[in-house]
Amino acid sequence: MTIVENLRFLGHRIVNAVWRIGFASRFFILILFYSGTSFRRFQLTIKELFSSGVMSLIIILVAGTFVGMVLGLQGYETLKRYGSESALGSLVALSLVRELGPVLAALLFASRAGSAMTAEIGLMKATEQISAMEMMAINPIARVVAPRFWAGVISMPLLSALFSAMGVFGGYVVGVVLIGVDQGSFWSQMQAGVDFKHDIVNGMIKSFVFGVAVTAIALFEGYDAPPTAEGVSGATTRTVVESSLTILFLDFILTAFMFQGE
Amino acid sequence: MKRTTLDLWVGIFVVAGLAALAVLALKVGNLSTYNMSETYQLQAHFSNIGGLKPQASIKSSGVLVGRVAQISLDPERYEAKVTMTIDKRYQFPKDTFANIMTSGLLGEQYIGLIPGGDEAFLKAGDEIKKTQSAVVLEDLISRFLYSKAEDSKQPNK
Numbered sequence: 001m002t003i004v005e006n007l008r009f010l011g012h013r014i015v016n017a018v019w020r021i022g023f024a025s026r027f028f029i030l031i032l033f034y035s036g037t038s039f040r041r042f043q044l045t046i047k048e049l050f051s052s053g054v055m056s057l058i059i060i061l062v063a064g065t066f067v068g069m070v071l072g073l074q075g076y077e078t079l080k081r082y083g084s085e086s087a088l089g090s091l092v093a094l095s096l097v098r099e100l101g102p103v104l105a106a107l108l109f110a111s112r113a114g115s116a117m118t119a120e121i122g123l124m125k126a127t128e129q130i131s132a133m134e135m136m137a138i139n140p141i142a143r144v145v146a147p148r149f150w151a152g153v154i155s156m157p158l159l160s161a162l163f164s165a166m167g168v169f170g171g172y173v174v175g176v177v178l179i180g181v182d183q184g185s186f187w188s189q190m191q192a193g194v195d196f197k198h199d200i201v202n203g204m205i206k207s208f209v210f211g212v213a214v215t216a217i218a219l220f221e222g223y224d225a226p227p228t229a230e231g232v233s234g235a236t237t238r239t240v241v242e243s244s245l246t247i248l249f250l251d252f253i254l255t256a257f258m259f260q261g262e
Numbered sequence: 263m264k265r266t267t268l269d270l271w272v273g274i275f276v277v278a279g280l281a282a283l284a285v286l287a288l289k290v291g292n293l294s295t296y297n298m299s300e301t302y303q304l305q306a307h308f309s310n311i312g313g314l315k316p317q318a319s320i321k322s323s324g325v326l327v328g329r330v331a332q333i334s335l336d337p338e339r340y341e342a343k344v345t346m347t348i349d350k351r352y353q354f355p356k357d358t359f360a361n362i363m364t365s366g367l368l369g370e371q372y373i374g375l376i377p378g379g380d381e382a383f384l385k386a387g388d389e390i391k392k393t394q395s396a397v398v399l400e401d402l403i404s405r406f407l408y409s410k411a412e413d414s415k416q417p418n419k
Contacts, residue, residue, distance in 0.1 A: 050268050054275045093290045158279025165282035168290055187289070195317070196291040204283070 024220045027141075031149050031219070034142035044147040045154075052113035052148070053155030057162070059108055064163035067100060068092060068170025075171075076179055086185035090193025092171035093164075097194060097203045098259070101164035103251050106210035109152075109159060110243040114218035117148055118239040121222030122232035145223065149215050156211025157204050164203070202258045209250055214243045300350035302386035303331065306360045306373075311342040312396025314362055314371045320346055322375040327352045330373065346373065355380040356388075362396040371396060 038045045075091045121144065124130050133140045168190075175181045194200065218239045225235035308314075311333065320328040328348035336343040348354075357378030364371050375390075384390070 046269060046272050049272045049275065054271045057275060057278075097286060097290065155275070155279075158276065158282070161279055161282040161286060164290075165285050168286075190290055191292050194291045196287055200283075200286050200291050 020224070023224065024216075027220050027223060028216055030141050031146050031216070034139055035146040035150060037139075037142040038147040038150045044143070045150050048148045048151035049155055052109075052117070052151050053159065056109055056112045056155070056159060059112055060105055060159045060163050061166050063104065063108055064101075064166030065170040065173075067104060067163075068096065068167030068172075069174045071095060071100075071167065072171035072174030072179070076175060076181070085181050087189050087193075088171070088175045088181050089186035089188075089190035092175070093168055093190045093194050094199065096164045096167040096171075097199050099251070099255070101167065102160045102203050102207040102210060103247060105160040105163040106156065106207060106214055106247045107244055109156060109211075110214045110218070110247065111240050113152065113155075114214050114239050114243050115236045117152070117215065117218040118222040118225070118236045119232060121145070121148075121219060122225035122227075122235050125223065125225060126227040126229075126232060128227075145219050149219055152215030152218075153208065153211045156214070157207045160203065160207035160210075202254075205258075206251065206254050209254060210247050213246050213250060217243045217246060301328065301347045302350055304346045304348055304354075304384055304386075304388055304390055306344050306346065306390040306393050307336060307339060307341045308344060308360075308362060308393050308395050309341050310395040310398060311344065312362055312364075312371055312398055314344070314373070314396065318370065318372050320348065320373045320375060322352070322354070322377065327375065344373070353383040356382045356384055357392065358384065358390055359392045359394070360390045361394045364397070 071092045072088065075088050076085060079085050079087055079091065121130075124144065130140045130144070133143060172186065176183050176186050221235040221239045221242070225231045314330065314333065316330050316333055318330045319326050320330065328346055330344060331347045332345040334343050335341075354375060355378045357380040359376040359378060361374045361376065362371055363374045378392075
């Protein structure tokens with residue numbers, strides 16, 4: 001009997017997962033379809049840009065500076081062994097612009113802004129604000145969901161650029177000001193090592209993709225959350241877990257495409 | 263519709279983000295040195311290019327004058343054919359010498375151009391005839407070992 005029950009449980013989980021994937025895809029298409037409002041009434045998007053972009057500024061700037069400082073210290077320790085401390089600039093800049101900037105900014109964004117989006121929309125649903133909108137013939141996806149989506153997609157590349165810039169600044173402070181690597185070789189090695197098209201533009205494409213993924217997951221989890229206190233808390237947790245894993249997975253895929261065969 | 267403090271903050275955010283991108287492009291990246299708008303192409307054959315890669319720099323007296331555009335194997339001569347993109351501001355004589363050199367002991371490889379004394383200049387599409395291949399460390403070591411072996415034989419003669 002237990003085998004049958006286990007099988008039934010497994011089947012239920014699989015059917016449920018496929019169901020959710022289908023609903024998520026339809027939800028994503030609907031966001032794109034109804035996003036006209038978020039540009040016609042741009043004030044809606046601006047409000048969300050404030051709460052997801054501007055409010056994440058502090059954590060992004062501080063985290064970026066410290067990550068850059070750690071990179072400077074660790075990179076110096078390793079490069080010193082080979083007598084090539086002058087390559088510190090290109091090491092710090094390349095690792096920030098290619099990987100750490102987009103990925104860490106997206107991870108911070110997922111836990112700072114994504115979880116807030118999920119909780120907000122989940123609570124709107126739990127307190128029946130979403131149903132009330134539908135009763136008043138206001139499309140909740142166009143009015144509530146799409147502006148948040150576009151705010152996330154717009155702010156993600158900007159946050160990642162800020163993260164990388166602050167990281168380079170942090171690496172400069174540790175490497176040049178504190179340790180005393182030559183300033184000229186720090187910047188010139190950096191400029192020689194970092195290619196605009198190959199590194200910076202690819203990093204921006206990465207963070208754009210992460211922005212789409214994180215906000216879509218956060219909004220879907222909020223919209224799909226069971227309208228209870230437990231349901232909303234579970235959805236918030238799932239947002240952080242799922243979007244973090246998605247970011248790391250997508251990062252691998254994108255890196256494999258962008259930097260293959262060098 | 264009137265302006266709110268919210269707009270100001272979002273404006274600051276967007277401006278700061280774009281400024282960070284500009285800093286990355288100009289200060290960190292190489293966009294500021296990307297002004298090789300007018301270029302011409304030269305070709306050269308090398309019997310061994312070592313670790314030379316596309317986008318490697320081409321220097322003359324240490325000054326960056328161009329980049330390697332393309333590397334392929336010439337199917338007739340079985341030699342590496344390197345296409346170089348050179349800045350139009352710099353013209354080189356016909357008997358210019360192209361060397362593959364290494365920056366530092368283990369650094370990346372680049373092409374060094376040493377101008378000759380010819381009056382005529384290389385034109386777009388021309389080939390640099392005088393080339394010297396990359397120094398392969400294994401060759402050097404084996405040559406060194408052979409000469410050592412010969413040296414140690416001689417006293418026995």
